[in-house]
Amino acid sequence: MTKELHLEKRTTFHHKKTIFKKTTMRKLFLFLVFTAASSVLFAQDLKDIQEKIDKKKYDEAKEKVDKAIADPKNAKVADVWYYKGIVYNELAKDSTKANENAAMRQEAYQAFQKYLQLDPKNIRGTLQQNWWFFDLYNENMKAALNQHNNKNYASALQNYKNAFDVHDFILQNKFQYNNQSLPVLDTTYIFYGGSAALEAKDTALAIQYFDKLANAEIGGKDYLFVYQTLVNYYNAKGDKANLDKVVATGKKLYPDNQYWVYYELQDPIYKTDKAKMLAKYEEVLAKNPGNSDMQEDYTLELYNYAYTDEKNANDSAIHNKAKAALIELINSKPSAFNNYLMLQALQYEAGVIYDDVNKIKGTKPEDVKRKTALIAQAKQKDTDAMKYGIAAADLYSKMDKLKSQDTAYYKDVLNRLASYYRSQKQMDKAAQYEAKLKQL
Numbered sequence: 001m002t003k004e005l006h007l008e009k010r011t012t013f014h015h016k017k018t019i020f021k022k023t024t025m026r027k028l029f030l031f032l033v034f035t036a037a038s039s040v041l042f043a044q045d046l047k048d049i050q051e052k053i054d055k056k057k058y059d060e061a062k063e064k065v066d067k068a069i070a071d072p073k074n075a076k077v078a079d080v081w082y083y084k085g086i087v088y089n090e091l092a093k094d095s096t097k098a099n100e101n102a103a104m105r106q107e108a109y110q111a112f113q114k115y116l117q118l119d120p121k122n123i124r125g126t127l128q129q130n131w132w133f134f135d136l137y138n139e140n141m142k143a144a145l146n147q148h149n150n151k152n153y154a155s156a157l158q159n160y161k162n163a164f165d166v167h168d169f170i171l172q173n174k175f176q177y178n179n180q181s182l183p184v185l186d187t188t189y190i191f192y193g194g195s196a197a198l199e200a201k202d203t204a205l206a207i208q209y210f211d212k213l214a215n216a217e218i219g220g221k222d223y224l225f226v227y228q229t230l231v232n233y234y235n236a237k238g239d240k241a242n243l244d245k246v247v248a249t250g251k252k253l254y255p256d257n258q259y260w261v262y263y264e265l266q267d268p269i270y271k272t273d274k275a276k277m278l279a280k281y282e283e284v285l286a287k288n289p290g291n292s293d294m295q296e297d298y299t300l301e302l303y304n305y306a307y308t309d310e311k312n313a314n315d316s317a318i319h320n321k322a323k324a325a326l327i328e329l330i331n332s333k334p335s336a337f338n339n340y341l342m343l344q345a346l347q348y349e350a351g352v353i354y355d356d357v358n359k360i361k362g363t364k365p366e367d368v369k370r371k372t373a374l375i376a377q378a379k380q381k382d383t384d385a386m387k388y389g390i391a392a393a394d395l396y397s398k399m400d401k402l403k404s405q406d407t408a409y410y411k412d413v414l415n416r417l418a419s420y421y422r423s424q425k426q427m428d429k430a431a432q433y434e435a436k437l438k439q440l
Contacts, residue, residue, distance in 0.1 A: 049083045053090075061087045078118035082125075085111035085132055092139065101143065102159055109136055109166060116173075130175040137166040137182065141189060148192060153199035160193035161205075187218050191226065198229070207233055214246055219253035228259055235266070258284065258294055274305045292332060299325040303341055307348050319349060330388075336395035339388045340409050343416065346385035353378040382420060389417050393433070411440055 045068050052061035065084045068074050085108045091097070092104035112132055116122055125132070144159035167182050175181060194209035210226045218226075227250035234243035251260050261284045270277035281298040285291065299322075306312050306322035323345055330338045357374045360367050396402065396410040414437040421430035 046079055046083065049080075049087070053083065053086055056090075058087050058090045062091060076118060078115050079124070081111045081115040081118065084108070085115060089132060089136060089139070102140075102155070102162065105136055105140055105143075106162060108132075109162070112136075113169075129177045130170075130173075131177055133166060133170050133175055134177050134182075137163055137170065140166060144196070145192070148196050151199075153196050157193070157196045157200045157202060157205070160189070160196055163189070164193065185212065185216055185218075187213060187216075187223075191223065194226070194229075203233070214249055217249055217253065224250075224254055224257060224259070227254070231263055235263075258288065258291060261294070274301070274309070278302055278305060295325075296329060296333065299329045299338075300341075303345065307345060314352060319345070334391070334395070336392045336399065336406070337409065339392035339395065340413055342388040343385050343392060343413065346381045346388070347416065350378040350381035350385065353381065386417065386420055389413050389420075393417060393436070397436070407440060411437060414440075 045064060049061050049064045052064060065080060065087050068080050069084060074080050088104050088108035088111060092101040092108060140159050140163035144156045144163060147156035147159060170182055171184065190209050190212055194206045197206035197209060207230065210230055213223060213226050214230055227246055230246040231243065231250065234246060247263065265277060265280060278301060281301065285294060285298060302322045302325050306318045312318050326338060326342050326345065330342065353374050357371050360371050392413045396406065396413065402410060414433045418430045418433040
């Protein structure tokens with residue numbers, strides 16, 4: 001019984017085993033049949049997608065490629081990702097879908113990258129010299145430049161970033177098209193990218209782009225802005241190491257540019273020692289007498305030093321120096337503001353003289369004579385001041401739009417003129433300036 005039972009079990013096991021083998025072979029056969037059918041079907045799908053691409057029916061091709069990729073069986077098929085890259089890149093060129101184009105190009109870029117992961121030999125890409133990556137770079141850059149010109153800085157910046165990503169990918173993979181690749185540092189586009197980043201308030205990214213140019217010591221008049229921006233940024237951050245590095249490069253590339261002098265004038269010592277600051281200005285102006293902007297800055301600093309610093313209240317030498325600089329500036333740049341400053345300077349000096357008159361308490365003939373002489377000097381300064389006041393009022397009246405500060409200066413000029421003519425009993429002229437004052 002035992003033997004028979006054993007045999008029965010063996011027979012039963014053998015029988016079951018036989019049935020198991022038949023079932024396995026049948027399933028395997030069916031699997032191979034279905035796989036073969038699936039491969040045929042997918043090959044047909046690829047052929048259909050290719051046909052749509054050839055006929056430039058990209059919307060229809062997109063439907064087919066999206067459907068193909070949605071099937072998990074196709075997720076590891078390299079060719080379908082390659083086709084997706086082509087289709088999405090071409091659709092991104094549709095000007096009627098401008099809001100979608102950047103995202104479509106990014107999907108195309110990711111699809112091509114996926115293709116390369118699945119086909120490290122890059123068979124299709126090599127046959128076409130990896131043209132699609134170069135096309136993606138160009139399309140991203142075209143979009144960036146167009147949006148930059150339209151002052152859509154945030155979108156421009158995103159497209160610059162996308163273009164630079166593709167650029168770096170091309171270089172990393174050593175891709176070439178017609179035996180040419182992209183420049184390692186495309187200075188013009190990096191400059192544009194940094195400019196767009198500044199406009200888009202992404203200062204950190206702008207500095208990152210500009211640092212690339214500075215580190216490569218890229219020069220030329222268009223790039224001075226790069227170094228000025230970096231100096232201002234690192235100076236504000238207190239980053240002395242990077243600041244000194246940028247300044248050294250800037251001076252090397254633009255040795256004659258006065259920006260570096262302005263930078264040097266930011267030295268804290270000049271905040272407390274104005275005489276040294278003015279001496280520095282004079283040193284630079286002696287070498288660059290035609291620099292009108294610096295001449296104007298120097299004159300304003302000299303004016304403030306002469307007329308707002310109490311220690312110079314009675315220093316006629318420094319007053320005369322400031323007036324001479326103002327007159328030179330007025331002759332070369334007759335602005336309302338410069339004439340207003342001269343009006344103030346002369347009336348300030350007249351006021352100082354009247355203070356000296358009030359200090360004379362004696363009634364002796366020599367005291368009276370001294371008072372009379374001083375009053376005459378003060379009146380002459382007032383008279384001279386009015387010439388500049390009239391010029392300032394005339395120039396302010398001709399300005400199309402007055403800023404709030406200009407309006408305040410203009411009102412002060414008119415008040416001074418009206419007051420002066422009232423003191424001279426010329427009421428018609430006083431009324432004339434009072435009327436203008438009421439119109440403001």
